[in-house]
Amino acid sequence: MTIRLVIADDQALVRGALAALLGLEADIEVVAELGDGAGVAAAVVEHSADVAMLDVEMPGLDGISAAAAVRRAAPSCRVLMVTTFGRPGYLRRAMQAGASGFVVKDTPARQLAEAVRRVHSGLRVVDPTLAEESLMSGDSPLTDREAEVLKAASDGGTVADIAKAAMLSEGTVRNYLSAAMAKTGGRTRAESVRLAHEHGWLL
């Protein structure tokens, strides 16, 4: 029996290449390819897919949310996350969202088909390097509001911009940014944004 696979990745070229690569496997059949996370759950249901392979970074609905949607819509379908960046926090978030596997795009190509098979058979697949780092960095120390404000600051706006966007006073925004900077270890706002991003603590 073949494994029915749905692939979602925002880069068409990567998506196509992955589909072609995995389609060569005798026991894997690619039944759908998506460019964003929004339609993944529906596609999984429509094609009775066994495994959904999702990129974390996608426009619209991100991969983590898409994973949760898939689990809700089709509990029997396993989710394998594939991501470009090995942000430690992503792993934890993905697992909490119900993903069964998590590999980075640096994974040798031939191991990918094997990962799909393991996930399909109910095993968990986690990139070993990533698992180690994940234990290191642990949960995000940021509160919801701190993360929200820091995220709003990530495009370089002023305190006033952020305050307006988040419906907070400027003083409060400064407080949150200050707290976030202390927790992330950054000495400036911009550095904290970068650090939090690298840890996978934002989105």
Next chain:
Amino acid sequence: MTIRLVIADDQALVRGALAALLGLEADIEVVAELGDGAGVAAAVVEHSADVAMLDVEMPGLDGISAAAAVRRAAPSCRVLMVTTFGRPGYLRRAMQAGASGFVVKDTPARQLAEAVRRVHSGLRVVDPTLAEESLMSGDSPLTDREAEVLKAASDGGTVADIAKAAMLSEGTVRNYLSAAMAKTGGRTRAESVRLAHEHGWLL
């Protein structure tokens, strides 16, 4: 006669998938795969490659520099740039470095083999969407030093950090940042970094 192709991309999975995909074409033979730009020129010479397919974003030697190195080492070898981000400035820089083609990773997979063939036959291949944007945004308005300082600021350090890294006085750094902010249209340092980056004006 087959086209001898060298592929360089820092993501192993993408690299492998591309190689597998293009290797299926009867007239294309993948003779080498690299994970960074440093060894590309040598690999091209060693394998007498006809076309080099390079990612712009790579650790160590970036794709643009690698393209120039290839042109110097083996003028008969054409260069096709493949990039994740369609930064308009990249196109111009790549062309100046001697690249013959430039496509984004959103390109449908089957068009890629065609792009390789066109480049090999001496034609230029440019993503049409990108070409339009490129004309829009034009050359970087930033002076060399301004770009250098802005790039040094991109990881979120303070003025003092940047000054030390660039061997400049703090006042001078502030001047360049101020000028860069005016030219990019950003209202804060962080915003200018983001804008310049999106335009492809930073490396």
Next chain:
DNA sequence: CTAGTCCCATGACATTTGTCATGCCGAACG
């Protein structure tokens, strides 16, 4: 030669940012 441009630098200034102390409110937890 002269004018223009870029690089480098200084100093002064207003604004913004980051820090700290402090307070109120509501929800969670013992």
Next chain:
DNA sequence: CGTTCGGCATGACAAATGTCATGGGACTAG
């Protein structure tokens, strides 16, 4: 019920940032 914790806010203050005027040296183009 009291305590703790997070969200929200204010005000004050030191430090960093962004702006502006200014000037000298090097290099290029007219």
